[in-house]
Amino acid sequence: MKLSELDFYLQDFLLYCQSKNLSPKTLSSYEQSLKLFIAYLKNEHGIEEVDAVRTGHIRQYIAYLQERGKYTVVNREASRLINRPENRRDYNKKISNVTINNYIRNIKVFFNWLHEEGEIHKNPVDKIKQIKTERKQKAGISQEEFNLLLSQFDYTTFHGYRNKVITMLLQDTGMRIGECLALTVDDIDFKHRMILVKKTKGRKERYVYFSQVMARELKHYIRFKDRYTDTELLFPTTRNTPLTVHSFEKQLKQAGERIGLSIHPHQIRNNFARQYLLNGGDLYTLSRILV
Template identity: 55%
Template sequence: MTDIEFQLENFMLYCASKNLSKKTLASYEQTIRLFIRYLSDQHDIKDVKKVQSGHVRHYIKHIKERGKYTVVGRESSKQVNFPDNRTDYGKPVSSTTIANYLRIIKVFFNFLHQIENEIMKNPCEKIENIKPERKIKKLLEPMELKRVLKAFDTTTFHGYRNYMVTKLLLDTGLRISECLALEPKHLDLIHKTILVTNPKNKQERYVYFSPSTGRELRRWMRYRDFYSDSLYLFPTTKGTQLKPPLYEKALRDAGKSVDVSIHPHQLRNNFAKYYILNGGDWFTLSRILGHSSVEVTQKAYLDFTDTEIRKKYQIHSPVTLLDL
């Protein structure tokens, strides 16, 4: 094991102690392993003390030139993920992805410099963050959302479950991981609220659902109790917790069958946008979404198209409202 590989393992143990999610830990490890491989192959560097700012800048340039999935952190992963078969194989890496790579590399070297004192100088100290190109997230039309919901076969357990997950995500703005971790005890059907606990910091918040969704949740829970005694509100047919990738595939397949491109986070995004377009306020939305501040919420969702702004204006026009 080289010095830099040892430092990576040490870093991952540190991150695990911070109760970061499995997804975050996997992203950290994969990103840094790719950087380690580049340092070894291109510069014969195996010691963290030899890494300079120039190596980091050249690596960013290398990412921009190499294309998606052309390099992997572990060769064995090719036999599982088959990157060569992807439709976007070799296409340009997005600025958002590159920005995330740089951010994770910075976290790694900050750890080595400030916490472990393994390096005297941080090679990332003077490297500026990359500002990703912001793409406007598509607001799905009501008819598109209705087509997706109707695409689920609600005569089957998993089809009905996926329909209910989709409906709840759209009505509450829950993250998919939060939704799939729900238990019936978290629901208050009388006050139409759901108690959500953040597994990272144990902070709690309430989200709310409509009377229509409340009636459907009652029916779902009766149906679920007949087929399963699982701890979870939306379990698998075996009673275990449904994992986000499985639901994401089901949602994408349902969307594809009715010619609608959709993914779980898009439901959260559409909830937030429709909430604002229908007259909701930013402060309340920020609380519902579980953001740390209103500024974070606005930064994430203040990307309305001209058409969306025009429609909102027509609803809230002073001349129209005052009947002038």
């Protein structure tokens, strides 16, 4: 089937992004949000050419996003039969302003690229602003809550003890969960109490540091792990495969629910930052740790 002009330029834009070595997560975000926007332009306005898009079309799309519910619109109707979005718990719930701002940002990046490439002469996103959002104070996790959370993992099982150590390491170092689950045993330098983080968001290696208490726990865990697995991965499954972010998030959430605590790995990272500053750390050093 012949591509429309908008579809052609979207594919060209994604190839450009790949050449810039952007992360798969960023590429997926661009592709998903821009395909939905292009579907809206075609269905609601009959637009298939890039230079036919006006500022008003984008403003109307923002209003459209604010009015419709989650997952009520799909890029291809065939995908609705496969994914069954109506079965999701959050189906038809209001889309958050944060999500809408992500869509706006991606649309702006796309049209700014088209303008820089000389494919459009007037840029329709020049006067498009993000919508205001209320910044909610992120609740911290008290030491009592954190200790209670750790107690929910069954230390006598491999996966229970593994999950406890992961949770401790996130709090101790401020690593992202994806970075943590990609570690190997060789990445740990016990002499200097530091870990080489290779799989980073910015694809630039960095070191994080851990406490003496964490060092003792890690040494004990590695001996424990080697009785159950045969892999250099620090946090594998019992099948010697990498533990996925989704799987750990689910198990952490279940542990939190048992004590009435809503918990996500990123909250532990935020808690590390809060504790670091409360204990006298400076913002510059913190920014280097969390980069």
